[in-house]
Amino acid sequence: MSAYILGIESSCDDTSAAVLKNTLVLSNVIANQHVHEKFGGVVPELASRAHQQNIIPVINTAIQEANINKKDLSAIAFTRGPGLLGSLLVGSSFAKALSLTLNIPLIEIDHMEAHILAHFLQDEENKKVPSFPFLCLTVSGGHTQIVKVTDYFKMEIIGKTIDDAAGEAFDKAAKIMGLPYPGGPMIDKFAKEGNPKAFQFSEPRIAELDYSFSGLKTSILYFIRDRLKIDETFIEKNKSDLCASIQSTIITILMKKLVLASEQTGIRNIAIAGGVSANSGLRQAMQDASIKNNWEIFIPKLTYSTDNAAMIAVAGYFKFIQGKFANQNQVPYARQSSRN
Protein backbone atom coordinates (compact mmCIF):
# COMPACT_ATOMS: atom_id res chain seq x y z
CA MET A 1 0.00 0.00 0.00
CA SER A 2 1.20 3.50 -0.77
CA ALA A 3 1.98 6.02 1.94
CA TYR A 4 1.33 9.72 1.42
CA ILE A 5 3.77 11.76 3.51
CA LEU A 6 3.54 15.52 4.08
CA GLY A 7 6.95 17.08 4.81
CA ILE A 8 7.31 20.48 6.50
CA GLU A 9 10.62 22.39 6.54
CA SER A 10 11.07 25.67 8.44
CA SER A 11 14.58 25.52 9.94
CA CYS A 12 15.99 28.73 8.47
CA ASP A 13 14.61 31.22 5.95
CA ASP A 14 12.66 29.01 3.56
CA THR A 15 9.15 27.79 4.30
CA SER A 16 8.59 24.57 2.41
CA ALA A 17 6.01 21.79 2.20
CA ALA A 18 6.05 18.66 0.04
CA VAL A 19 3.88 15.63 -0.54
CA LEU A 20 5.41 12.27 -1.44
CA LYS A 21 3.81 9.00 -2.50
CA ASN A 22 6.37 6.69 -0.89
CA THR A 23 9.60 8.19 -2.28
CA LEU A 24 7.98 9.76 -5.34
CA VAL A 25 7.70 13.56 -5.26
CA LEU A 26 4.11 14.70 -5.95
CA SER A 27 4.77 18.32 -4.93
CA ASN A 28 7.56 20.41 -3.40
CA VAL A 29 6.63 24.05 -2.69
CA ILE A 30 9.24 26.50 -1.41
CA ALA A 31 8.59 30.10 -0.29
CA ASN A 32 11.85 32.04 -0.06
CA GLN A 33 11.95 34.95 2.38
CA HIS A 34 13.31 38.02 0.59
CA VAL A 35 12.86 40.16 3.70
CA HIS A 36 16.44 39.29 4.82
CA GLU A 37 18.25 40.55 1.72
CA LYS A 38 18.56 44.16 2.85
CA PHE A 39 20.10 43.03 6.16
CA GLY A 40 22.88 40.97 4.54
CA GLY A 41 21.89 37.81 6.44
CA VAL A 42 18.97 35.98 8.05
CA VAL A 43 17.26 37.96 10.84
CA PRO A 44 15.80 35.23 13.13
CA GLU A 45 12.81 37.26 14.35
CA LEU A 46 11.77 38.21 10.81
CA ALA A 47 12.23 34.59 9.69
CA SER A 48 9.81 33.32 12.37
CA ARG A 49 7.19 35.89 11.37
CA ALA A 50 7.53 35.11 7.67
CA HIS A 51 7.12 31.37 8.42
CA GLN A 52 3.87 32.19 10.26
CA GLN A 53 2.60 34.07 7.21
CA ASN A 54 3.73 31.46 4.68
CA ILE A 55 3.03 28.15 6.32
CA ILE A 56 -0.69 27.74 5.61
CA PRO A 57 -0.57 28.84 1.94
CA VAL A 58 2.56 26.74 1.32
CA ILE A 59 1.03 23.59 2.83
CA ASN A 60 -2.30 24.14 1.03
CA THR A 61 -0.49 24.59 -2.28
CA ALA A 62 1.61 21.44 -1.72
CA ILE A 63 -1.53 19.37 -1.05
CA GLN A 64 -3.33 20.87 -4.07
CA GLU A 65 -0.39 20.35 -6.41
CA ALA A 66 -0.10 16.74 -5.25
CA ASN A 67 -3.72 16.32 -6.30
CA ILE A 68 -4.73 14.62 -3.08
CA ASN A 69 -7.08 15.42 -0.20
CA LYS A 70 -5.49 16.08 3.20
CA LYS A 71 -7.50 13.14 4.51
CA ASP A 72 -5.39 10.89 2.25
CA LEU A 73 -2.21 11.75 4.18
CA SER A 74 -0.60 8.84 6.05
CA ALA A 75 1.81 10.87 8.25
CA ILE A 76 3.37 14.29 8.79
CA ALA A 77 7.15 14.72 8.94
CA PHE A 78 8.67 17.96 10.20
CA THR A 79 12.14 19.38 10.77
CA ARG A 80 12.89 19.24 14.49
CA GLY A 81 16.39 20.71 14.20
CA PRO A 82 19.07 21.94 13.85
CA GLY A 83 18.15 25.50 12.94
CA LEU A 84 16.71 28.74 14.28
CA LEU A 85 14.51 27.93 17.26
CA GLY A 86 11.76 30.46 16.43
CA SER A 87 11.59 29.16 12.86
CA LEU A 88 11.55 25.51 13.96
CA LEU A 89 8.74 26.24 16.44
CA VAL A 90 6.46 27.44 13.64
CA GLY A 91 6.84 24.25 11.57
CA SER A 92 6.83 21.84 14.51
CA SER A 93 3.78 23.38 16.20
CA PHE A 94 1.87 23.35 12.93
CA ALA A 95 2.86 19.73 12.25
CA LYS A 96 1.75 18.67 15.75
CA ALA A 97 -1.62 20.41 15.44
CA LEU A 98 -2.28 18.93 11.99
CA SER A 99 -1.36 15.42 13.11
CA LEU A 100 -3.82 15.71 16.01
CA THR A 101 -6.55 17.06 13.74
CA LEU A 102 -6.08 14.37 11.09
CA ASN A 103 -5.28 11.69 13.68
CA ILE A 104 -2.19 10.49 11.80
CA PRO A 105 1.40 9.84 13.02
CA LEU A 106 3.89 12.62 13.57
CA ILE A 107 7.53 12.06 12.52
CA GLU A 108 10.48 14.21 13.62
CA ILE A 109 13.38 14.69 11.23
CA ASP A 110 16.93 15.96 11.57
CA HIS A 111 17.56 18.55 8.86
CA MET A 112 21.14 17.41 8.14
CA GLU A 113 20.14 13.74 7.86
CA ALA A 114 17.36 14.81 5.50
CA HIS A 115 19.85 16.62 3.21
CA ILE A 116 21.62 13.24 2.83
CA LEU A 117 18.43 11.21 2.40
CA ALA A 118 17.37 13.57 -0.42
CA HIS A 119 19.44 11.21 -2.61
CA PHE A 120 16.64 8.65 -2.27
CA LEU A 121 13.94 10.95 -3.72
CA GLN A 122 12.40 9.72 -6.94
CA ASP A 123 11.08 12.17 -9.49
CA GLU A 124 12.22 10.44 -12.63
CA GLU A 125 12.29 6.88 -13.94
CA ASN A 126 15.23 4.70 -12.93
CA LYS A 127 17.05 7.31 -10.90
CA LYS A 128 20.30 5.93 -9.50
CA VAL A 129 20.33 5.95 -5.69
CA PRO A 130 23.41 5.35 -3.51
CA SER A 131 23.95 1.90 -2.05
CA PHE A 132 25.22 1.53 1.53
CA PRO A 133 27.79 2.29 2.74
CA PHE A 134 28.46 5.68 1.17
CA LEU A 135 30.20 8.87 2.22
CA CYS A 136 28.38 12.18 2.03
CA LEU A 137 30.00 15.60 2.13
CA THR A 138 27.20 17.64 3.69
CA VAL A 139 27.84 21.33 3.15
CA SER A 140 25.35 24.01 4.10
CA GLY A 141 25.12 27.45 5.67
CA GLY A 142 25.57 26.09 9.19
CA HIS A 143 27.33 22.72 8.74
CA THR A 144 30.25 21.07 6.99
CA GLN A 145 30.49 17.36 7.64
CA ILE A 146 31.81 14.17 6.11
CA VAL A 147 29.25 11.52 7.02
CA LYS A 148 29.64 7.76 6.74
CA VAL A 149 26.17 6.41 5.95
CA THR A 150 25.67 2.69 6.61
CA ASP A 151 21.85 2.72 6.65
CA TYR A 152 19.04 5.28 6.36
CA PHE A 153 19.45 6.39 9.97
CA LYS A 154 22.89 4.97 10.73
CA MET A 155 25.10 7.94 10.10
CA GLU A 156 28.49 8.65 11.63
CA ILE A 157 30.09 12.09 11.32
CA ILE A 158 33.76 11.27 10.62
CA GLY A 159 34.87 14.84 9.89
CA LYS A 160 33.46 18.29 10.56
CA THR A 161 34.35 21.95 10.67
CA ILE A 162 35.90 23.23 13.86
CA ASP A 163 34.68 26.79 13.18
CA ASP A 164 32.79 28.25 10.16
CA ALA A 165 30.81 26.15 7.70
CA ALA A 166 31.66 26.14 3.97
CA GLY A 167 28.43 28.03 3.20
CA GLU A 168 29.39 30.64 5.78
CA ALA A 169 32.79 30.99 4.09
CA PHE A 170 31.03 31.71 0.78
CA ASP A 171 28.55 34.11 2.42
CA LYS A 172 31.17 35.98 4.46
CA ALA A 173 33.56 36.31 1.50
CA ALA A 174 30.67 37.68 -0.58
CA LYS A 175 29.83 40.16 2.18
CA ILE A 176 33.44 41.39 2.27
CA MET A 177 33.13 41.99 -1.48
CA GLY A 178 29.86 43.87 -1.01
CA LEU A 179 27.77 41.19 -2.76
CA PRO A 180 24.18 40.60 -1.58
CA TYR A 181 23.04 37.75 0.69
CA PRO A 182 23.09 34.79 0.19
CA GLY A 183 26.58 35.15 -1.24
CA GLY A 184 27.20 31.54 -2.31
CA PRO A 185 25.14 31.69 -5.51
CA MET A 186 26.60 35.15 -6.36
CA ILE A 187 30.19 33.91 -6.02
CA ASP A 188 29.28 30.87 -8.14
CA LYS A 189 27.85 33.16 -10.84
CA PHE A 190 30.84 35.55 -11.08
CA ALA A 191 33.38 32.71 -10.69
CA LYS A 192 32.26 31.31 -14.05
CA GLU A 193 33.96 34.24 -15.84
CA GLY A 194 37.05 34.45 -13.61
CA ASN A 195 40.51 32.93 -13.33
CA PRO A 196 40.68 30.59 -10.30
CA LYS A 197 44.45 31.01 -10.14
CA ALA A 198 44.42 34.83 -10.15
CA PHE A 199 44.78 35.14 -6.36
CA GLN A 200 46.13 32.74 -3.74
CA PHE A 201 44.58 32.30 -0.32
CA SER A 202 46.10 30.15 2.38
CA GLU A 203 44.63 26.73 3.10
CA PRO A 204 44.18 25.59 6.71
CA ARG A 205 46.31 22.84 8.26
CA ILE A 206 43.83 20.80 10.26
CA ALA A 207 44.37 17.23 11.35
CA GLU A 208 42.57 14.21 9.92
CA LEU A 209 39.13 14.75 8.37
CA ASP A 210 38.18 18.03 10.06
CA TYR A 211 37.80 21.39 8.37
CA SER A 212 38.41 25.02 9.26
CA PHE A 213 37.22 28.06 7.30
CA SER A 214 37.64 30.99 9.68
CA GLY A 215 41.31 31.58 8.71
CA LEU A 216 40.35 31.77 5.03
CA LYS A 217 37.75 34.44 5.80
CA THR A 218 40.39 36.49 7.66
CA SER A 219 42.95 36.11 4.88
CA ILE A 220 40.38 37.26 2.27
CA LEU A 221 39.43 40.21 4.50
CA TYR A 222 43.04 41.40 4.96
CA PHE A 223 43.99 40.79 1.34
CA ILE A 224 41.06 42.85 0.01
CA ARG A 225 41.56 45.57 2.64
CA ASP A 226 45.24 45.97 1.63
CA ARG A 227 44.47 46.06 -2.10
CA LEU A 228 41.67 48.62 -1.57
CA LYS A 229 44.21 50.94 0.10
CA ILE A 230 46.16 51.04 -3.16
CA ASP A 231 43.18 51.03 -5.54
CA GLU A 232 39.65 51.68 -4.31
CA THR A 233 38.19 50.09 -7.46
CA PHE A 234 40.07 46.82 -6.82
CA ILE A 235 36.96 44.73 -6.09
CA GLU A 236 35.00 46.09 -9.03
CA LYS A 237 37.92 45.52 -11.44
CA ASN A 238 38.67 42.00 -10.20
CA LYS A 239 35.24 40.70 -9.19
CA SER A 240 35.23 37.59 -11.35
CA ASP A 241 38.85 36.65 -10.58
CA LEU A 242 38.28 37.17 -6.85
CA CYS A 243 35.13 35.01 -6.90
CA ALA A 244 36.83 32.28 -8.96
CA SER A 245 39.88 32.23 -6.65
CA ILE A 246 37.81 32.17 -3.44
CA GLN A 247 35.53 29.44 -4.80
CA SER A 248 38.43 27.34 -6.00
CA THR A 249 40.16 27.58 -2.59
CA ILE A 250 37.00 26.47 -0.74
CA ILE A 251 36.50 23.57 -3.16
CA THR A 252 40.14 22.46 -2.88
CA ILE A 253 39.83 22.40 0.92
CA LEU A 254 36.55 20.43 0.75
CA MET A 255 37.76 17.89 -1.81
CA LYS A 256 41.13 17.12 -0.13
CA LYS A 257 39.45 15.81 3.02
CA LEU A 258 36.78 13.99 1.05
CA VAL A 259 39.49 12.15 -0.92
CA LEU A 260 41.28 11.35 2.35
CA ALA A 261 38.02 10.05 3.87
CA SER A 262 37.51 7.76 0.88
CA GLU A 263 41.09 6.47 1.17
CA GLN A 264 40.77 5.88 4.93
CA THR A 265 37.41 4.09 4.78
CA GLY A 266 37.86 2.37 1.42
CA ILE A 267 34.41 3.65 0.42
CA ARG A 268 34.04 4.77 -3.19
CA ASN A 269 30.32 5.64 -3.23
CA ILE A 270 30.54 9.36 -2.69
CA ALA A 271 27.69 11.88 -2.40
CA ILE A 272 27.38 15.59 -1.75
CA ALA A 273 24.41 17.32 -0.11
CA GLY A 274 23.28 20.67 1.33
CA GLY A 275 23.10 24.18 -0.09
CA VAL A 276 26.76 24.38 -1.12
CA SER A 277 26.34 21.18 -3.19
CA ALA A 278 24.49 23.49 -5.63
CA ASN A 279 27.87 25.08 -6.42
CA SER A 280 28.83 24.45 -10.05
CA GLY A 281 32.55 24.32 -9.23
CA LEU A 282 32.04 21.70 -6.52
CA ARG A 283 29.83 19.65 -8.83
CA GLN A 284 32.56 19.75 -11.50
CA ALA A 285 35.24 18.86 -8.92
CA MET A 286 33.16 15.79 -7.99
CA GLN A 287 32.98 14.75 -11.66
CA ASP A 288 36.76 15.12 -11.98
CA ALA A 289 37.38 13.22 -8.73
CA SER A 290 35.09 10.40 -9.82
CA ILE A 291 37.26 9.79 -12.89
CA LYS A 292 40.55 10.18 -11.02
CA ASN A 293 39.61 8.02 -8.01
CA ASN A 294 37.17 5.63 -9.61
CA TRP A 295 34.26 6.88 -7.51
CA GLU A 296 30.57 6.36 -8.08
CA ILE A 297 29.20 9.84 -7.39
CA PHE A 298 25.78 11.15 -6.37
CA ILE A 299 24.97 14.81 -6.92
CA PRO A 300 21.48 16.04 -5.99
CA LYS A 301 19.30 18.05 -8.35
CA LEU A 302 19.57 21.78 -7.60
CA THR A 303 16.07 21.87 -6.04
CA TYR A 304 17.06 19.13 -3.60
CA SER A 305 20.48 20.64 -2.77
CA THR A 306 19.22 23.75 -1.00
CA ASP A 307 16.54 23.65 1.70
CA ASN A 308 13.34 21.89 0.66
CA ALA A 309 10.58 19.83 2.27
CA ALA A 310 10.79 16.88 -0.14
CA MET A 311 13.95 15.77 1.69
CA ILE A 312 12.09 15.99 5.02
CA ALA A 313 9.23 13.92 3.58
CA VAL A 314 11.53 11.20 2.18
CA ALA A 315 13.31 10.90 5.54
CA GLY A 316 9.79 10.75 7.03
CA TYR A 317 8.85 7.92 4.68
CA PHE A 318 11.81 5.80 5.84
CA LYS A 319 10.82 6.37 9.49
CA PHE A 320 7.15 5.71 8.64
CA ILE A 321 7.88 2.23 7.28
CA GLN A 322 9.98 1.52 10.39
CA GLY A 323 7.17 2.79 12.68
CA LYS A 324 9.43 5.43 14.24
CA PHE A 325 6.96 8.09 15.36
CA ALA A 326 7.40 11.25 17.43
CA ASN A 327 5.68 12.42 20.61
CA GLN A 328 3.59 15.54 20.88
CA ASN A 329 5.94 16.73 23.65
CA GLN A 330 9.20 16.55 21.65
CA VAL A 331 10.76 19.99 21.37
CA PRO A 332 12.91 21.48 18.58
CA TYR A 333 16.70 21.68 18.97
CA ALA A 334 18.93 24.46 17.65
CA ARG A 335 22.08 22.29 17.47
CA GLN A 336 22.60 18.63 16.63
CA SER A 337 24.51 18.21 19.90
CA SER A 338 21.37 19.03 21.93
CA ARG A 339 19.25 16.39 20.14
CA ASN A 340 17.89 13.68 22.45
Ligand code: KG4
Ligand atom coordinates in the same frame (compact mmCIF):
# COMPACT_ATOMS: atom_id res chain seq x y z
O1 KG4 B 1 21.29 23.87 2.96
P1 KG4 B 1 21.01 25.32 2.82
O2 KG4 B 1 20.03 25.76 1.75
O3 KG4 B 1 20.54 25.94 4.19
C1 KG4 B 1 21.11 25.53 5.39
O4 KG4 B 1 20.69 24.45 5.90
O5 KG4 B 1 22.06 26.24 5.84
O6 KG4 B 1 22.43 26.05 2.57
C2 KG4 B 1 22.53 27.43 2.45
C3 KG4 B 1 23.96 27.76 2.08
C4 KG4 B 1 24.25 29.26 2.06
O7 KG4 B 1 25.45 29.51 2.76
C5 KG4 B 1 24.39 29.57 0.58
O8 KG4 B 1 25.24 30.65 0.29
C6 KG4 B 1 24.96 28.26 0.06
O9 KG4 B 1 24.27 27.27 0.77
N1 KG4 B 1 24.77 28.10 -1.38
C7 KG4 B 1 25.79 28.09 -2.27
C8 KG4 B 1 25.21 27.98 -3.56
N2 KG4 B 1 23.86 27.91 -3.41
C9 KG4 B 1 23.60 27.98 -2.06
N3 KG4 B 1 27.12 28.19 -2.08
C10 KG4 B 1 27.91 28.16 -3.18
N4 KG4 B 1 27.43 28.07 -4.45
C11 KG4 B 1 26.10 27.96 -4.69
N5 KG4 B 1 25.64 27.86 -5.93
Ligand code: ZN
Ligand atom coordinates in the same frame (compact mmCIF):
# COMPACT_ATOMS: atom_id res chain seq x y z
ZN1 ZN C 1 19.92 22.97 4.83
